[in-house]
Amino acid sequence: MRKIWFFMVLASLCTLLFTNPEGSINAMMNAGADAVTLTIKLLGIYAVWLGIIALVDACGVSEKIASLLDPVIDWLFGKTDKDTKKYIALNMSANILGMGNACTPTGLKAMAGLDKQNNSTTASTAMIMLVVINATSIQLIPTTIIGLRQQYGSIASSDIILPTIISTLVSTILGVLLVKLCSKLSKRRKKE
Amino acid sequence: MSLSVFITPALIILLLIYCAKKKINCYGTFAEGAKGAIQLCLDVLPFLVAIFVAIQLFKISGLASITADLLAPVMNLVGIPKELTELMIIRPFSGSGSIVIAEQIFSDFGADSYIARCASVIMGSSETIFYVATIYFSQTKAKRLLYAIPVALVATIASSIVACQICKIM
Numbered sequence: 001m002r003k004i005w006f007f008m009v010l011a012s013l014c015t016l017l018f019t020n021p022e023g024s025i026n027a028m029m030n031a032g033a034d035a036v037t038l039t040i041k042l043l044g045i046y047a048v049w050l051g052i053i054a055l056v057d058a059c060g061v062s063e064k065i066a067s068l069l070d071p072v073i074d075w076l077f078g079k080t081d082k083d084t085k086k087y088i089a090l091n092m093s094a095n096i097l098g099m100g101n102a103c104t105p106t107g108l109k110a111m112a113g114l115d116k117q118n119n120s121t122t123a124s125t126a127m128i129m130l131v132v133i134n135a136t137s138i139q140l141i142p143t144t145i146i147g148l149r150q151q152y153g154s155i156a157s158s159d160i161i162l163p164t165i166i167s168t169l170v171s172t173i174l175g176v177l178l179v180k181l182c183s184k185l186s187k188r189r190k191k192e
Numbered sequence: 193m194s195l196s197v198f199i200t201p202a203l204i205i206l207l208l209i210y211c212a213k214k215k216i217n218c219y220g221t222f223a224e225g226a227k228g229a230i231q232l233c234l235d236v237l238p239f240l241v242a243i244f245v246a247i248q249l250f251k252i253s254g255l256a257s258i259t260a261d262l263l264a265p266v267m268n269l270v271g272i273p274k275e276l277t278e279l280m281i282i283r284p285f286s287g288s289g290s291i292v293i294a295e296q297i298f299s300d301f302g303a304d305s306y307i308a309r310c311a312s313v314i315m316g317s318s319e320t321i322f323y324v325a326t327i328y329f330s331q332t333k334a335k336r337l338l339y340a341i342p343v344a345l346v347a348t349i350a351s352s353i354v355a356c357q358i359c360k361i362m
Contacts, residue, residue, distance in 0.1 A: 054225020
């Protein structure tokens, strides 16, 4: 991430120095403003979801979901404490139900919990697993895209649902298996 | 209209009824939970600014389209039409940016064309990987992310290849 960011900015700025030096500063300022606008939008969305999640938590439903998903979570993430497990369970259910905006706040809470157990500057396998699962989103019904296709005059705008489900399953399953494989390989390397 | 429209509100109704039955102070609990969002957003904002700056510069410098041109032959080799290269490059970085490209594809080729359907499936089955990784790791002390991003990228590219094949038959 650090390297990618550094080279992207450096290479882009060098190019812009010759092609469009005024544009570069403008672009950076606009990007900063865009990020703030997005964060404010997200603040509202996260606040609502965290409010709902607090209710889920208070009435004990989250523990029930967690115990339901317990075997899956154990296999994917290894040993974690009860609170973290709860947030992972909520994050995964939000993923599966397609509540995209509910994924992030629960995922971030789970991430903070995993960090407490890890307590190192190197990411743990469980953290990587959580990020990979969320970065290969299990989205069952891509509503935004279907709407967009309708706008552009599609006659069968929802015929992409099935291919999307297959494709998203491929990416998530492959992602999970690759994380498992990589963590095994790196453990073996450490032992040697 | 799809079923998913009803799922979320229905679940929230059930939740409220269940909480009322358990005599939980819904109003107070909700507000207390919502408070957590402020800290969350404060944590995330600096990283968002950094990633937005990088993407914006990458786009307006023209490097994004140059990279797309360079990668097009490789993409063709694995069965991804070259028209989709730019979409695939921007997608991991920016959700709104990739939607703009998808719209362009829809208007250039028609929303029901093979290219547009591939683009739709790719959009629907992938995520903004760098954005997800950035904000998730913003909650941790981890500086070395090991194989997190490569694995997510490989999985997404594989699913895009699958997507383009499925769109041929379905």
